[in-house]
Amino acid sequence: MKLTVNGETHDVDVEDDMPLLWVLRDELGITGPKYGCGIAQCGACTVHVDGVAVRSCQLAAGDVIGDVTTIEGLGTPSALHAVQEAWIDLQVAQCGYCQAGQIMQAASFLDMNSEPTDAQIDAAMSGNLCRCGSYPRIRDAVKLAAIKLRRV
Amino acid sequence: MGRVKTIARRSFLIGSAAIAGGVAFGTYLYKREGENPLLADLKPGETAITPYVRIDAQGITLITPRADVGQGAWSMQAHLITEELDIDPATATVSPGPASAIYYNGVVGAEAMPIAATSDTLLARTGRGAADVMGKLMGLHITGGSSTVPDMYDRLRMAGAVARETLIRAAMKQTGLPRDQLSTENGHVVLPDGSKIDYLDLAVAAADIDPVQDVALRDPSQWRYLTKPQKRTDMVAKSTGTLTYGIDMVMDGMVYATTRTNPAMGGGIIGFDAAAAQAMRGVRSVLPITGGIAVVADNTWRAFQAAQAVDCDWGPSPYIGNTADQFDAVAASMTDDHQDSRFKDEGDVTAALDGADVIEAEYRIPYLAHAPLEPMSVVVKMTRTRLDIWTGTQIPRFVQANMAKLTGLDADNIHVHVLMSGGSFGRRLEDDYVAQAVEIALQLRDTPIKMIWQREEDFTHDFSRPLAIARGRGAVKSGALDAFDLSIAAPSVAESSLARLGQPAIGPDVAIVAGAWDQPFAIPNYRVTGYRTPAMVPISSWRSVGASGNGFLHESFMDEMCHAAGVDPLEERLRLCWHAPSRKVLEAVGEMSDWGSDLGPNRGRGLAFTLAFGVPVAQVVEVTNTDRGIRIDKVFVAADVGRVLDPVNFEAQVQGGVIFGLGHAMNCEMTYVDGAAQQDNYHAYEGMRLYQTPEIMVRGLENGDKIRGIGEPGVPPAAPALANAIFAATGQRIRELPLSKSVDFV
Numbered sequence: 001m002k003l004t005v006n007g008e009t010h011d012v013d014v015e016d017d018m019p020l021l022w023v024l025r026d027e028l029g030i031t032g033p034k035y036g037c038g039i040a041q042c043g044a045c046t047v048h049v050d051g052v053a054v055r056s057c058q059l060a061a062g063d064v065i066g067d068v069t070t071i072e073g074l075g076t077p078s079a080l081h082a083v084q085e086a087w088i089d090l091q092v093a094q095c096g097y098c099q100a101g102q103i104m105q106a107a108s109f110l111d112m113n114s115e116p117t118d119a120q121i122d123a124a125m126s127g128n129l130c131r132c133g134s135y136p137r138i139r140d141a142v143k144l145a146a147i148k149l150r151r152v
Numbered sequence: 153m154g155r156v157k158t159i160a161r162r163s164f165l166i167g168s169a170a171i172a173g174g175v176a177f178g179t180y181l182y183k184r185e186g187e188n189p190l191l192a193d194l195k196p197g198e199t200a201i202t203p204y205v206r207i208d209a210q211g212i213t214l215i216t217p218r219a220d221v222g223q224g225a226w227s228m229q230a231h232l233i234t235e236e237l238d239i240d241p242a243t244a245t246v247s248p249g250p251a252s253a254i255y256y257n258g259v260v261g262a263e264a265m266p267i268a269a270t271s272d273t274l275l276a277r278t279g280r281g282a283a284d285v286m287g288k289l290m291g292l293h294i295t296g297g298s299s300t301v302p303d304m305y306d307r308l309r310m311a312g313a314v315a316r317e318t319l320i321r322a323a324m325k326q327t328g329l330p331r332d333q334l335s336t337e338n339g340h341v342v343l344p345d346g347s348k349i350d351y352l353d354l355a356v357a358a359a360d361i362d363p364v365q366d367v368a369l370r371d372p373s374q375w376r377y378l379t380k381p382q383k384r385t386d387m388v389a390k391s392t393g394t395l396t397y398g399i400d401m402v403m404d405g406m407v408y409a410t411t412r413t414n415p416a417m418g419g420g421i422i423g424f425d426a427a428a429a430q431a432m433r434g435v436r437s438v439l440p441i442t443g444g445i446a447v448v449a450d451n452t453w454r455a456f457q458a459a460q461a462v463d464c465d466w467g468p469s470p471y472i473g474n475t476a477d478q479f480d481a482v483a484a485s486m487t488d489d490h491q492d493s494r495f496k497d498e499g500d501v502t503a504a505l506d507g508a509d510v511i512e513a514e515y516r517i518p519y520l521a522h523a524p525l526e527p528m529s530v531v532v533k534m535t536r537t538r539l540d541i542w543t544g545t546q547i548p549r550f551v552q553a554n555m556a557k558l559t560g561l562d563a564d565n566i567h568v569h570v571l572m573s574g575g576s577f578g579r580r581l582e583d584d585y586v587a588q589a590v591e592i593a594l595q596l597r598d599t600p601i602k603m604i605w606q607r608e609e610d611f612t613h614d615f616s617r618p619l620a621i622a623r624g625r626g627a628v629k630s631g632a633l634d635a636f637d638l639s640i641a642a643p644s645v646a647e648s649s650l651a652r653l654g655q656p657a658i659g660p661d662v663a664i665v666a667g668a669w670d671q672p673f674a675i676p677n678y679r680v681t682g683y684r685t686p687a688m689v690p691i692s693s694w695r696s697v698g699a700s701g702n703g704f705l706h707e708s709f710m711d712e713m714c715h716a717a718g719v720d721p722l723e724e725r726l727r728l729c730w731h732a733p734s735r736k737v738l739e740a741v742g743e744m745s746d747w748g749s750d751l752g753p754n755r756g757r758g759l760a761f762t763l764a765f766g767v768p769v770a771q772v773v774e775v776t777n778t779d780r781g782i783r784i785d786k787v788f789v790a791a792d793v794g795r796v797l798d799p800v801n802f803e804a805q806v807q808g809g810v811i812f813g814l815g816h817a818m819n820c821e822m823t824y825v826d827g828a829a830q831q832d833n834y835h836a837y838e839g840m841r842l843y844q845t846p847e848i849m850v851r852g853l854e855n856g857d858k859i860r861g862i863g864e865p866g867v868p869p870a871a872p873a874l875a876n877a878i879f880a881a882t883g884q885r886i887r888e889l890p891l892s893k894s895v896d897f898v
Contacts, residue, residue, distance in 0.1 A: 014451075015433065022453035026408060031400040032393025034574070035452075036525045037607045041834040044525055071393030080392070087391040091383070091800050094808055095222025096390030097397060097525045097574030122843035129834060131525045131575045132222045133811030135845040137804065 003064060005030060006073030016062030020054075021045045023061045024070060032071035032100045036129070043128030046101035047071075053108035071100035074107055082152060083107045086145035094132035102128045106142050110149055116142070189252040190215065199359035201318050203254050204233055204311035207355040212237075212339070213245040217255035218304065219295040219546045220248075220386070221524075221576035222808075223863040224801045227384040228301060229308055231377045231798070236312030236370060238336040239351070241377070246385050248570040251548035253291025258284035259303040260296055263697075264646065266495045266662050268670040269766035270731050272857075295546040296581060296693065298765040298861030301797065305859050309369050317364035322357035323349050372795075382798040386572065398544040398571045399529040403600040406531070407436060410455040410604055411588045412462065413444030415612045416469035416827035417689045421445070423465045429458040438462060441591040448596060452604050459606070469827020471689045475619075478688055478824065479516065482621045485685040486641045492684035493660035496669040499677030504635035508627035511716045515624070515708055516888040517701040518821035519616035521829070522694055523837060526574020527610040528585035533600040534559070534593035539566045541590075544573030546580045550653050554583055555590050557654075577812070578693040582615060582652065608832040616822045616829075617694030618643045618685075620664075620701050624709035627677075628717035633724060636675045636713060640665055640705055641683035649692045660684075667699025667764045667868050668706040672731030680706075689824060695812060696864040699764035703868025704817070704875070704889060707760035711876040712885065721759050721876070722747050733792045733855040734761070734768035740790035740851055745772035754778070755785075756880025760869035766858060767865035768792050771810065773873040774846075777881045781896030784814065784846040784874065791865060794856035802862055806850045809866020815840030817871035819892040844897065 003010050005028060012027050019038075024030040024047070033056050036044035040055040047056045050066035075081030080088070083106050093099045102125070109116070109124040116124070121142050130138065190200035198208035206213040216229035226246050234241045249255065261283030267276045286292070320334050323341040326349070327334075333344045340348035372379065389395035414420055424445050426438035434454035439446045445462050449455040472478050530543035539561055545551055548568040556563040573580055589603040605613070620642035627635040644661040651657070664682035694700055714721040722742050729735045738761060741747070745757060754777040761770045769791040776783045789806050796802045820837050823830045831837040875886050878895060886894045 018451070018453055022451060026451045026453070029402055031396070031402070034397075034525070035399065035527065035604065035607075037834050038456075039607075039833055039835065042525060075392060077388050077392050077394060084391045088383075088387050091387055091804065093384075093387055093390035094224070094804060095220075095525070095573060095575040096386065096395060097222075099390055100393040103391065126841045126843040129525065129839070129841070131523065131577070131812075131839065133808030133815070133840070134804065135811060135840070135842045136807050136848055138842060139845070 001061065003061070003068060005068045006070060012061070014061050017060045019057050020047070020059045020061050020064055020068065021056040024056065030070050030072060034097055034100060036098065041129065042098065043105060044098050044101040046104040046128065048104060048108055051108060051111055053105045071104055074104065081107060082148040083110065083145040086141040086148055090137050090141045090144060092134050092137040092141050094134050098128060098130045102130065102138055106145060110142070110146055114146060114150055116146060187254065189250050189254060197356055199355045201315040201358055201363055202311040203249070203252070204308060205237065205315040207351060209352060211243070211245060212239060212351065213247050214241070215249035216246055217249050217293065218300040219544070219570060219573060219580070221295070221544070221546065221573040221580060223805060224384055225295065225300045227382065227386060228798065228801070229304055230385050231382055232304060232308035233312040235375055235377050236309045237316050239339040241385055242383070243339065251293055251552045251568045253293065253549065255293045256287045256290070257292045257294050257299055257303050258287040259299040260294060261287050261292065263297040263765070264662055266493065266660065269763065270670070270672050291549055293549040296578070297697070298767070298864045301861045302859055306369070310367070313367040313369060314363050314365065317367050318358050318361055319351050319354045321361050321364055322354040325357060326354070378797050379795065381800045384801065395572055397526055397574045398531070398542060399526055399574065399604060401531040401542045401571065401602060403531065403533070406600040406602055407448050407450065408452045408455050408604070409446055409448045409589070409592055409601050410452065410459050410606060410609070411441060411444055411446045412459045412464065412609060413613060414466040415829070416466060416473070417471055419469040419827060420467040421464055422467050425463040428463070429461040432458045432461060437596070439592060439595050441588055446588065446592045448592065448601065456606050471827050473827040474825055475823040478619060479621065481688060482619060482641050482685045486621070486623065486639055486683045490641070490683045490685070491681060492664055493662070493669070493682040494679065495665060496678060496680040498675070498679070501635050501637045501677045501679040504677035505625060505627055505637065508635065511626045511628070511713060513624045513709055513712055513887060515622045515705050517620050517704060518823070518889055519619045520694055520816055520820055521611055521614040521616050521822050521831070521837060522577040522579035523611060523614065523834070524573065524575025524577055524579055527605045527607055528579070529602070529604040530586050530589045531600060531602045532589045532593045534590070534597050536597065537561070537565055539590065539593070540569065541567065541586060542569045542571055543586060544571050544576065544580055545583065545586070546576060547583060547653070551583045551586055554654065555586065558587055558590055559594065577695040578697070579614065581649065581693055584613070584652070611832045611837065612829040614829070615649070615690045615692035617700055618645060618691040620705065622705035622709070624712070626709065626713045628713065631717055631719055633675050633713050633717055633728065635677040636709070637679045638668055638706060638709060639681045639683065640668060640702060641685055643685040643688055643691055645691050645693055645697065647687060648690050652690070663698030665702065666697060667702035667762050671706060671763055672734045672768070673725065673728040674730045675728055689827065696764055696867040699762055699868040703760065703762040703764070704871040707762065707869060707872035708875055708887065711758070711872070711879065720748070725761060731768070733853065734763060736853055736855050737761070737768045737770040737790040737792050740853060741770040741772050741788050744790065744849055744851060745774070745788040747772065754881060756877045756882070758873045758876025758878070758880055760872035760876060762868035764865045764868050766856070766860045767862065769865050769869050771869040771873040773877040775874070775877040775881050778898055781898045782878055783898040784844065787846050787848045789848065789866065790851045790853055791862065792853040792856045793860040793862050795854050795859050796852040799852065802852050803850045805862045806866040807848045809864065810848050810870045811840050811845060813867040813870025814874055817874055817889050817891055818897050819890050821890050
């Protein structure tokens with residue numbers, strides 16, 4: 001099957017029911033999306049399909065309709081996305097393992113809601129676990145990113 | 153050294169029996185400088201001035217041997233070196249270096265001794281000195297016990313200063329200028345005319361000079377990075393998905409593996425049928441390993457699927473299998489013949505309680521899993537003569553030694569490449585997952601193997617923080633605490649985890665009472681007794697170790713006693729507290745939270761204080777009892793680490809510790825049926841989520857006389873402060889964790 005990831009189209013030979021996460025990680029070598037729980041409880045595997053945040057551990061490769069963007073495609077160290085900039089400005093990450101998922105979730109959310117309330121941020125980000133407890137800074141970084149994105 | 157020997161022979165020290173002979177022999181060894189492990193593989197044009205600074209034509213590498221498990225240890229170690237070396241940490245490569253005895257931890261061993269952090273007696277100082285000697289003799293290359301900053305604070309600044317002065321000496325040779333005409337700035341030696349020589353261009357010459365040892369550390373007033381807000385060196389990579397964790401290693405020709413062992417702890421495997429699994433797409437082999445099976449495939453998900461398809465015949469767990477029975481065993485161990493310690497015994501508790509109106513309470517805390525978000529994972533490659541291991545670990549030298557035993561290879565031929573850990577909380581003080589991958593490699597040589605556990609395997613084969621029961625008996629007199637007698641029973645973490653590392657555990661286990669026996673209060677009659685429950689399912693250290701649960705046990709009873717005496721919990725603690733830095737954090741948190749002011753209906757404040765790892769921490773939690781349950785509104789924290797080296801990461805570690813403490817107190821427990829853990833993924837072990845996260849105000853104080861670490865001390869007071877707040881808001885006293893057994897949370 002064909003998969004377009006970060007603007008590049010790949011031909012992959014996998015079972016239809018292989019979760020997108022493992023196609024990305026083990027077939028394409030794209031390791032930004034992380035395996036955390038395998039049952040959509042932690043959000044570490046979050047990627048975008050046509051700009052919408054999805055849990056790639058639960059999306060079968062055969063059901064991917066649209067372009068996939070991973071954290072690597074959102075921005076790079078030399079060309080950061082506004083959400084990544086906010087994450088760095090506020091020094092959000094601790095172990096950092098959940099943060100690719102957190103950032104992808106936040107980017108998709110802010111794309112749909114450019115002026116979110118605190119309650120909307122809480123609701124949108126509560127599916128992503130952080131075992132280190134970086135939540136206060138995630139909350140602040142989403143707000144900062146919203147401001148940065150409105151300026152763009 | 154004479155004193156050290158005497159103390160060691162008293163054998164209350166960690167592993168002292170194994171070491172006692174070594175201490176005598178080791179007087180010489182201890183004083184000798186260790187060999188710089190970086191010299192072993194230097195190529196022409198490269199230099200390693202100290203074991204912490206390596207320079208070649210490509211740039212400068214800073215060696216940061218304490219593991220980074222999210223607490224920012226690599227970045228902090230890099231900043232300690234660069235503060236003296238005069239380079240921008242962002243321009244250097246940060247590497248944890250090889251497993252080596254020279255990277256021994258001289259501080260962590262003292263945590264296993266019954267020495268209060270607040271004590272500065274000769275015995276206390278001697279004991280700490282003995283811990284340093286043993287750390288060095290044993291080559292304890294280990295990360296834990298919030299010891300990175302206390303252990304590395306002088307050592308890494310000195311390493312940076314030695315490297316700087318040696319580079320200056322090379323510049324003196326090259327230019328003929330005297331020392332006082334040369335200075336350093338951002339990776340260069342600066343000449344009087346303002347011209348500069350790059351460190352990289354001095355490296356070769358510096359390699360021929362004996363490192364300059366006679367250096368003085370800079371006065372803190374000259375610091376550029378320390379005590380200022382820092383930019384963590386890993387932050388850009390962690391925000392762009394470009395950091396390689398253990399789980400992300402990719403190598404040519406690599407195969408993917410997973411393992412499945414008996415969910416009933418220690419039950420082993422009787423036999424298995426792999427026919428169905430073998431026939432699945434991408435499966436290369438199904439192999440026996442100790443206690444279970446391994447599947448090797450061409451993709452992790454295929455390995456996961458196949459592992460589930462293996463039909464395994466598991467043996468029964470040898471341990472007490474059900475949680476109700478486990479608690480019964482703990483309760484039954486609170487007898488004289490199981491008494492493990494009584495490090496605190498002031499006044500006469502028995503006499504004070506005799507005839508008094510005794511206040512009694514019993515508390516329970518559950519087993520808790522570490523469950524770092526990156527599941528246990530490792531890449532190994534084994535040839536006939538060499539084994540390479542890439543993983544996140546806190547114990548690289550134990551990994552090396554244990555894998556040497558497993559493979560028969562010489563430890564020198566086992567290379568442990570430490571990678572960033574996606575969390576740990578103590579889980580990576582174990583090497584069980586590495587051993588499994590090496591067992592696969594022994595059956596599949598010359599092929600790189602990436603082994604990843606399924607989350608369910610990770611949860612059910614975690615070594616939990618132990619359960620415990622505490623009984624408090626106390627008496628009040630004239631509106632004040634008069635007697636406080638706390639008995640704590642739990643299995644021993646030291647006994648369980650040191651056995652797995654091949655080390656003896658001798659003497660009492662301080663962790664059974666840590667965070668309870670060593671609190672700075674002058675209650676007239678004050679006793680803390682530890683009872684050791686005979687070993688049950690394997691257990692291990694969990695963020696803040698003994699204090700993680702004992703904070704709840706001590707501070708819940710403290711709150712009950714204050715309530716019984718009719719005194720304000722803050723006022724009474726201040727009255728009883730004899731340790732000035734501890735008093736200051738209590739006063740600070742009182743001021744921050746506006747303690748004593750009216751919160752309005754259905755609201756309450758709870759206070760708790762724990763001194764752990766030498767850091768006094770006071771927390772006030774504010775809650776509201778809503779019609780949907782308890783909502784945590786705000787948390788105020790004051791903590792004293794002596795000197796806050798990075799206010800940004802300090803706040804992050806304290807907030808993270810509070811959330812870790814609150815989240816597990818709210819809704820987490822590990823329970824067992826027939827020896828098998830019942831919680832196998834995050835739906836059953838959720839912790840705190842963002843919508844439940846309160847505002848957390850943090851203040852760092854600097855009244856302590858020593859510098860301390862902050863990765864763990866934020867955890868212990870969170871649970872009791874929350875439970876005490878719920879009592880204040882609702883009148884309901886909860887004596888068992890998790891609190892969700894008794895109340896709902898919003």
